[in-house]
Amino acid sequence: MTDPLSASHEAAGAREDAQVAGLLNWLSGAAILFLSGIGTKAWFAGHTLHAWVLWIFAVLVGLTIVQFSLTRNQPRQKASLIVIAALLFMYLVASGGESNTGPLWFYVFPPLLFFLTDLKTGTAVLLMCCLVAAIVFEFPQLPFVGAHYSYDFKIRFFATLAFESIFCFILEAGRLKARNELVELAATHEHAARTDELTGLSNRRDMQQRLAEEFSRYQRSGHHFSVVLIDLDLFKKINDVFGHDAGDSVLRQFSGVLSEVVRKTDSGARWGGEEFLLLLPNTSLLQALTLAERLRQRVASTSFVFRNQTLPVTLSAGVCSIANSATLADLLKQVDLHLYNAKQAGRNRIAPRVRQSEDGMTTST
Numbered sequence: 001m002t003d004p005l006s007a008s009h010e011a012a013g014a015r016e017d018a019q020v021a022g023l024l025n026w027l028s029g030a031a032i033l034f035l036s037g038i039g040t041k042a043w044f045a046g047h048t049l050h051a052w053v054l055w056i057f058a059v060l061v062g063l064t065i066v067q068f069s070l071t072r073n074q075p076r077q078k079a080s081l082i083v084i085a086a087l088l089f090m091y092l093v094a095s096g097g098e099s100n101t102g103p104l105w106f107y108v109f110p111p112l113l114f115f116l117t118d119l120k121t122g123t124a125v126l127l128m129c130c131l132v133a134a135i136v137f138e139f140p141q142l143p144f145v146g147a148h149y150s151y152d153f154k155i156r157f158f159a160t161l162a163f164e165s166i167f168c169f170i171l172e173a174g175r176l177k178a179r180n181e182l183v184e185l186a187a188t189h190e191h192a193a194r195t196d197e198l199t200g201l202s203n204r205r206d207m208q209q210r211l212a213e214e215f216s217r218y219q220r221s222g223h224h225f226s227v228v229l230i231d232l233d234l235f236k237k238i239n240d241v242f243g244h245d246a247g248d249s250v251l252r253q254f255s256g257v258l259s260e261v262v263r264k265t266d267s268g269a270r271w272g273g274e275e276f277l278l279l280l281p282n283t284s285l286l287q288a289l290t291l292a293e294r295l296r297q298r299v300a301s302t303s304f305v306f307r308n309q310t311l312p313v314t315l316s317a318g319v320c321s322i323a324n325s326a327t328l329a330d331l332l333k334q335v336d337l338h339l340y341n342a343k344q345a346g347r348n349r350i351a352p353r354v355r356q357s358e359d360g361m362t363t364s365t
């Protein structure tokens with residue numbers, strides 16, 4: 001049977017992905033504006049090559065937006081942005097940018113890295129870039145290195161960068177911890193709102209949502225589904241004779257049997273007091289009747305025990321397919337009517353009944 005808790009986690013994950021996608025686009029747009037603007041300034045200051053390099057980086061960032069809109073692959077977009085940012089900062093350190101101010105942009109790198117990737121990868125990339133910066137600082141005669149930095153600048157640059165990186169790391173670790181706790185809490189609350197406390201099955205509210213989703217899927221794709229409305233027989237008697245705790249125990253034991261009998265794709269919910277509703281996707285009326293009958297037999301042959309006393313438990317059920325109903329409300333009305341007929345016919349049975357005709361065809365009445 002489908003698990004309401006994993007559904008809550010999936011919903012939270014999808015919401016977060018959508019938020020990150022929006023933020024990434026905003027960030028990329030801002031980066032393009034900055035790079036184009038500073039490139040233009042460099043152009044007018046006579047630093048033609050520097051201007052072209054910055055514009056090329058602006059185009060590369062633009063390409064990551066195009067890449068994401070075509071593939072919807074967020075991890076790949078993030079990886080591309082990390083590579084672009086690392087190359088840009090390396091270029092700024094090696095060339096010195098305008099008036100040797102290039103390394104100042106390096107301070108943008110730590111928070112950006114921790115936003116784009118996890119703490120471990122972010123730290124690894126940051127250390128690697130710092131190593132390259134240290135080599136550039138130490139060996140200004142290397143090819144592609146056009147900047148010379150003073151000893152004081154180098155010391156202060158690494159000291160402040162180390163301070164900023166550690167600070168960013170601690171903040172990000174705290175943010176992640178708080179975020180995980182919040183996601184867990186939200187999922188727990190959402191799970192509680194969808195679950196019946198006594199049996200652990202979905203509650204009526206969750207089932208109504210599932211029914212609405214399945215009905216719109218049926219309208220779109222034409223895939224049939226069926227429902228089974230189950231009522232435990234003479235349940236009041238169990239409560240009266242054995243006590244309310246015994247009744248609660250029967251409801252829990254029955255839920256266990258129900259979960260064992262139905263398929264993983266089916267959903268079962270506690271519909272009301274001692275009533276349960278099964279939603280069976282891609283299931284015809286006859287298939288649903290077969291499953292309901294199997295469940296009835298299983299319950300009738302199971303020993304429900306409470307404090308060493310065996311309790312008499314049987315069920316009656318109504319079954320209906322969406323193929324025989326115009327609307328969801330009509331489906332629920334019909335299945336309720338079938339349940340009523342099963343009760344009227346003497347309980348411990350399923351309605352409509354299945355008949356084997358002379359030509360071997362199976363029909364329901």
Ligand SMILES: Nc1nc2c(ncn2[C@@H]2O[C@H](COP(=O)(O)OP(=O)(O)OP(=O)(O)O)[C@@H](O)[C@H]2O)c(=O)[nH]1
Nearest residue numbers: 231232233234235236237239244247248273274343
């Ligand atoms: N122990 C327990 N009993 C419940 C719970 N919810 C509903 N009930 C009881 O279930 C009983 C249902 O009784 P009825 O509606 O008369 O139905 P029934 O005795 O099952 O008779 P039929 O449905 O006609 O077979 C009532 O006594 C309710 O109090 C619950 O959560 N725990």
